[in-house]
Amino acid sequence: MKGRVIAGAIVLVFLLVIGAACICLSGVPAQTSLSAPEQKTGAHTIALMPDEEDDIPLTDDTELAAFARGEMNRLGIFQNELAGAVxxxxxFVHSLDETRHDYYLIPFETDGFISVIAQVSIKGDVADFSSAYPRSFTTQDVVRPTREEAQEVLLENGYDGNRSARLVWKFCEQTRSSTCPVWEFARDTxxxxxxxxxxFTEEIRIYDALTEKTVMG
Structure with missing residues (x-):
């Protein structure tokens, strides 16, 4: 009989301890795990989620190329392409998407040809290292077409040349990558x-508008 009483007491104490633990845990707010900036690697592009570690204040003295090189060196990416590159x-590319920032495409060249391009976003008075990608073909042009090539195509197709020009980008049917901005030619009107x-067709094309992409693929 005495043994049964002791065993019952032990079970009761055990249950009380478990209940207290459950009450304590229920009072602790749920925690969200904080992961390091996600690094997404496509076929040739390494894109980084923006965070404060990749940001620097943007002033008249800010050297964006030196900042971009420093970030690539810190991350250990495209070291072969950067070796000896200047x-x-x-x-500069204007973003037509209100949810995205304007940005610079900064080329690094070896023997006069581009070896790697860094993308640095401009967030007000802050510069953020966004991505980098090498050139898989020999070129001296950061973007295709060049402004001269685009103007020539417009003239060949009957458009007047009296238009202001700037590089723009948004995710759309005409261009799905920020590495491939398009030229916007505008009149005063x-x-x-x-x-x-x-x-895909390796052709320079004229678009009346940049249309939203609504279907995946």
Whole structure:
């Protein structure tokens, strides 16, 4: 009888301990795990999720090429392409998507040809290292078509050349990658026309508008 009483007491104490633990745990808020910036590697592009570690203040003295090289070195990416490479002229791209920032495409050249291009986003007074990708073919052009090529195609197709030009990008049917912006040619009246490069057909194309992509694939 005495043994049964002791065993019952032990079971009761055990249940009380379990209940107290459950009450304590229920009072602890759920925690969200914090992961390191996601690194997405496509066939040739390494894109990084923006975070404060990849940001620097943007001032008149900021050297974006040096910043981009430093980030690639820190991450240990495209070291062969960077070896002996010198920075070329950066290309500014206007974002037509309100959810995305304007950005620079910064080329690094070896023997006069582009070996790797870094993308640095401009977030107000902050510059953010966004991605980098090597050139898989020999070229001196950061983007295709060049402004001269785009203007020539417009003239050949009967468009007047009295238009302002700027590089723009948004995710659309005409271009799905920020590495392939298009030229926007505009009149003072607000009339616009777009010229871009189709990498699948390797043709320079004229677009009346940039249409939203609604179907995946």
């Amino acid at each position: 920075p070329g002229d950066p290309v 607000g009339d616009t026309i777009y010229v871009g490069y189709d990498p």
